[in-house]
Amino acid sequence: MDLRELYQEVILDHGKNPRNFRFPEPSNREGQGYNPLCGDRITLRLQLDGDVITDVGFQGSGCAISQAAASTMTEAIKGRTVADAELLFGQFHTLVTDDGGPEPNMDTLGKLAAFAGVGEFPMRVKCATLAWHTLHQALEGDDASAPVKTE
Ligand code: ZN
8 A cells, every 4th residue: 555545545534434523521612614615514612721622523514535634633633732733734734735834744744644635636725724724713712603714
């Protein structure tokens, strides 16, 4: 199995069986994301204790990439600080958009590296980043009801 197949396996697996597909109890932050290009929807809730994301989960519907991205994201950020989560977002964003942001570190990214190929399909980039924009909104968040805008 080459790297590309391995990456596809990760996305298919998480798309079919998303992890943390539930809302944490308790939770004190929420973000809602919608990608009109593809119809992907995500509601993300997390429990923030100080600056640590102690629990996180989501509910949503949409394409396999959007759900797999949300699933792998929840695994990646659980137990991390807000600063670490934002750093991961920066690296992930560079990985899928090649926007010249923070250099992606494949060891740090772990399973998130599976989305490296998404950059070849501009229409799918918003599917892959929806959960992360939703996370950003939830972390910023007073206004949990404002929809996420993907750029
Ligand atoms: Zn999608």
